[in-house]
Amino acid sequence: MPFLRVLVADDEPVSRTVVGAMLKKAGYDVTFAADGRQAWRQLSAANPPSIALLDWEMPGLAGPEVVERIRARGEQAPTYVILLTSRDSSADIVTGLKAGANDYVTKPANEDELVARVNVGARVVELQTALAERVRSLEEALATVRALQTLLPMCAYCKAIRNDQNYWEKVETYFHDHSGVSFSHSYCPTCYDRFVKPQLDALDEVTQAQRRQQEK
Amino acid sequence: MPLPVLDPAVIATLRQLTPPGEPDVLSEVLGLFLSDAPGRMTRLRTAWRDGDAVAVQRSAHSLKGSAGNIGAIAMLAVCKELDEQDRAGDLAAMTPLVASLDAEYAKVAAEIQRLIKPSEEIRRSGE
Numbered sequence: 227m228p229f230l231r232v233l234v235a236d237d238e239p240v241s242r243t244v245v246g247a248m249l250k251k252a253g254y255d256v257t258f259a260a261d262g263r264q265a266w267r268q269l270s271a272a273n274p275p276s277i278a279l280l281d282w283e284m285p286g287l288a289g290p291e292v293v294e295r296i297r298a299r300g301e302q303a304p305t306y307v308i309l310l311t312s313r314d315s316s317a318d319i320v321t322g323l324k325a326g327a328n329d330y331v332t333k334p335a336n337e338d339e340l341v342a343r344v345n346v347g348a349r350v351v352e353l354q355t356a357l358a359e360r361v362r363s364l365e366e367a368l369a370t371v372r373a374l375q376t377l378l379p380m381c382a383y384c385k386a387i388r389n390d391q392n393y394w395e396k397v398e399t400y401f402h403d404h405s406g407v408s409f410s411h412s413y414c415p416t417c418y419d420r421f422v423k424p425q426l427d428a429l430d431e432v433t434q435a436q437r438r439q440q441e442k
Numbered sequence: 443m444p445l446p447v448l449d450p451a452v453i454a455t456l457r458q459l460t461p462p463g464e465p466d467v468l469s470e471v472l473g474l475f476l477s478d479a480p481g482r483m484t485r486l487r488t489a490w491r492d493g494d495a496v497a498v499q500r501s502a503h504s505l506k507g508s509a510g511n512i513g514a515i516a517m518l519a520v521c522k523e524l525d526e527q528d529r530a531g532d533l534a535a536m537t538p539l540v541a542s543l544d545a546e547y548a549k550v551a552a553e554i555q556r557l558i559k560p561s562e563e564i565r566r567s568g569e
Binding site for chain 1: 455474478504508
């Protein structure tokens with residue numbers, strides 16, 4: 227995924243430059259921070275980097291603290307965080323992951339491993355962005371449906387519905403177009419007595435009258 | 443045969459990181475080490491003199507990161523030992539390690555000077 231922005235935050239210029247050069251070579255757009263506060267400033271600005279590589283030990287704010295701040299925001303497409311650490315005890319790794327990091331890389335970073343892990347992050351970011359976009363469009367659709375439910379102009383006599391283009395439509399046409407619902411026509415017992423039965427009776431009368439005529 | 447001061451595999455990795463038409467990453471990283479490490483070495487020595495084991499550990503830890511990134515094998519080993527020593531809080535045990543860190547750092551700095559010089563001469567002759 228080209229041009230994805232990655233933040234590399236490390237107070238050691240040597241590590242920062244090496245990690246940055248590895249990611250630039252892999253096609254990422256790299257920005258840098260020399261301590262935890264600078265990192266947090268970039269991550270809390272508008273349009274923040276999608277992936278952040280945070281050194282565990284930085285002056286100001288340590289990596290895990292920055293992660294906690296990011297996670298406290300509860301975004302739909304949050305920054306993918308990889309902690310850079312020279313600590314390799316499993317207790318430390320668990321602490322970092324519990325703080326909300328997605329992954330960790332031990333220092334000094336191996337180029338192939340680092341790039342592979344950042345690529346995993348890029349895939350997750352891609353999926354999350356697509357998902358957030360889908361949720362947004364569904365929410366928009368839901369809002370439209372709610373608006374329809376709220377106020378629908380209907381003819382008091384024939385029950386036709388006025389649509390968005392100001393045309394009067396049959397109820398069944400309107401709902402079919404707006405919600406995909408199909409109607410099968412039938413009649414209720416009340417309407418059977420009121421409309422259907424009189425028609426059947428009238429038909430019966432006509433038929434009997436015709437028969438009487440023929441018999442004459 | 444003694445170990446090389448700088449791991450050739452790490453140096454080769456750094457060398458191939460340079461994108462076409464951009465400044466050499468290896469020279470940049472080695473130059474950064476030369477400008478950044480002396481300050482950290484000074485802080486480590488000061489902390490050791492002041493008997494501040496936590497500050498010695500902090501400096502050793504950051505030097506470990508820098509040394510690891512340029513493949514300074516022996517210096518990295520001493521930094522690791524210092525970093526771990528502190529957890530026992532034994533300042534006396536740190537004394538020989540601080541001395542050998544000084545020696546290893548001097549070797550690394552000399553090796554970097556040797557590596558950077560030819561490439562700068564090439565750059566100058568190419569101008």
